[in-house]
Amino acid sequence: MPGIYLIAILASAAGVLLIDRRWRLAAWQAPARTALAVGIGTAFFLAWDAVGIATGVFVKGDSALLLGVDLAPHLPLEEPVFLAFLSYLALVAWSGAVRLTERRRADAASPRSEASR
Template structure:
């Protein structure tokens, strides 16, 4: 069924967006900065894909789940949405883990949240 992979990617992106909005992890924390980071990531990975296609590493096999729309030779439309999902998931994960590491490092350094600093 053509387009099924794209539908799956859009559902996954919607899920990441909901988590992001709920916990203010990436776009809902700093929208402009998040957009810049997203664009840089997308450009990097799209260039990576084009170079990989040129070197013969990446190619599209026969797959009836794709829409058939190509952004470049052997770079399907779905690749852009996959890269959005990849970058957004990575940045949401970073946003979720960062406060945990900050709290843990504050405890180790004897900061205000440290058990050692309490009488």
């Protein structure tokens, strides 16, 4: 079914967006910085793909799940969407891990946790 891969990426991105919104990890905390980071990450991975395509390392396989729209030889439309999703997911995961680590450190240093030892 053409387009199912793009739908899966967009549905996954919507889930990450909801997580981000709930805990204000990236886009809801600093929208411009998040957009810049996702843009830079996507551009970096597209350049990486271009080098891989030029050297023959990356080739587009045949799949009925792709829309069939190529932005360049061996670069399907879904690729930059996936790379943006990957960059955003990494940013949200990193922000969540930093917040969790900070919270655990703060809990460990609180007087209440000292009294329970």
